[in-house]
Amino acid sequence: MSSAADIVTETPLGGPTLPQERRLVTSIPGPRSQELLDRKADAVAAGVGHTAPVHAVAAGGGVIVDADGNSLIDLGSGIAVTTIGNAHPKVVAAVQAQVAQFTHTCFMIAPYDSYVSVAEALNRITPGDHAKKSALFNSGAEAVENAVKIARKYTGKQAVVAFDHGYHGRTNLTMALTAKAMPYKSGFGPFASEIYRAPLSYPYRDGLTGPEAAKKAISLIEKQVGADNLAAVIIEPIQGEGGFIVPADGYLPALVDWCRANDVVFIADEIQTGFARTGEMFASEVFGIVPDLITTAKGIAGGLPLAAVTGRAEMMDASHAGGLGGTYGGNPVACAAALAAIDVFENDGMLERAREIETVLKGRLQQLQAADPRVGDVRGHGAMIAAEFVDPATGEPDAALTAAVAKASIAQGVIVLTCGTYGNVIRFLPPLSITDDLLHEGLDVVAAALAAS
Known part of the structure; x- marks a missing residue:
């Protein structure tokens, strides 16, 4: 039985393969994505928001590609939907x-x-x-x-x-x-x-x-x-x-x-x-x-x-x-x-892959927690792991820091989602088809965003 990590290096999408890489061709959003966002503002009800300011045109493995050619690491899976990877061949x-x-x-x-x-x-x-x-x-x-x-x-x-x-x-x-x-x-x-x-x-x-x-x-x-x-x-x-x-x-x-x-x-x-x-x-x-x-x-x-x-x-x-x-x-x-x-x-080894992803996510996030008291808690199971951000002096939720880290990560080509009653949690929900290299690179970007915030 193959590991799910081996299933997707490049994902068939009925045409050219989709490279598994973070690639920034323009700023986020690029001009074509911004054009779609302008159309959205005119045509779609204001109550329908969006997290990443991109115009998605392809997705697979651990990435989402936008209309400007940017390839973003996907650590959200469409809110835990594309668990086996987007456009899985089966x-x-x-x-x-x-x-x-x-x-x-x-x-x-x-x-x-x-x-x-x-x-x-x-x-x-x-x-x-x-x-x-x-x-x-x-x-x-x-x-x-x-x-x-x-x-x-x-x-x-x-x-x-x-x-x-x-x-x-x-x-x-x-x-x-x-x-x-x-x-x-x-x-x-x-x-x-x-x-x-x-x-x-x-x-x-x-x-x-x-x-x-x-x-x-x-x-x-x-x-x-x-x-x-x-x-x-x-x-x-x-x-x-x-x-x-x-x-x-x-x-x-x-x-x-x-x-x-x-x-x-x-x-x-x-x-x-x-x-x-x-x-x-x-x-x-x-x-x-x-x-x-x-x-x-x-x-x-x-x-x-x-x-x-x-x-x-x-x-x-x-x-x-x-x-x-x-x-x-x-x-x-x-x-x-x-x-x-x-x-x-x-x-196809999905349970095993979720546990492997847990080891990577918890290991990296616990390192951040040990080095930065603003990371108050790291918790979760499998490929469902979260970091809770707090004021280190009081332990109170820090929603502003959380939003800043998420926004900076997305701007650098890594899609992360926030959550929590107090808005102070970043949740990591990568597709199980993501490679370890992409996962580590995504966490590097999040860590850099935290350090700069």
Whole structure:
């Protein structure tokens, strides 16, 4: 079995190969990219922002190429979507074959094999050996909405508990579940009712053990919500937008045990953490937990829009016929891409590669932390690692420094993403197809940006 690092040195894109290098031909943005940004300002709603001021024309392996010929190192993977690399040859071939057959029938009208095959694969690879079923949707937020629907239908209860720093989407219900007001919620209310919030385990800031943090959360849930009213608890095993917060050992198992004892559905939102991102196929496996329902999206289909809810068969079957679905849910082209991507995840060394990337990222970032007290914490698993930036005198979040480092890195041809409730975290989400040389070069640029800030 080849390592994923060896899969892509140059990526076939149906034409000339794409060199795996950082290359700056112009400043960022270059003139052609700036032209597109000007058109965007005129044609696209102002609420749709962008991180990198570039006009992407090609991507593959560990780089994105813009219209000016600049080649940028990609440490974001389209927010954990192109985990196996952009335009992976297996995904491209599967999509091309499916497009030539048919592009849509609506699975609820005329079912097809690829939807069923994706469901079978998810039932097999998600945590737990219990009987499972799946339903397919279009986006992570849609998957979360449907997971809550399923939990409410199954339990006959209405309340849902989410957690501090959590992010679950931009629809009305998922905005209610999301903790951060700006930019996700501010001005968009009122939000869905019967949503409550409990404290997360945040070892860097709360100083609690996992069992202590779980006890605190459970006490609040029991007092302010009550198990008799609670349909579900939903949590990201490792938070994404909230700052890649990794709960202390014992926190998640204690929550799962409490849910099982109180007939509450435990939903793991693995939209960002799923599909080899953390060095396991799903982050739940890192913590030894088995969710009742698991939501997936992002990395599931190699860049095409697809999402899913997978869970205990008796829960998934609680809905009446017609209660779940959607016109585009489980689109055949996206399903073909997902089957190809899952094949790559399982058979092309992706778990091993994620762990190799963790060694590089943590090693380099911990060196920075030892040398610069503004790097307060380094955390994460696999190819999902973050650095939290702080005022070294007070430990308070330093969002301005974080933004400056990210902006300077992008200007030098390295795409990095910020996150965190306080805006003081840079997250590293490289595609697993990135080479070690590109990864080290990208980290060199980030380190130089920090030193200059």
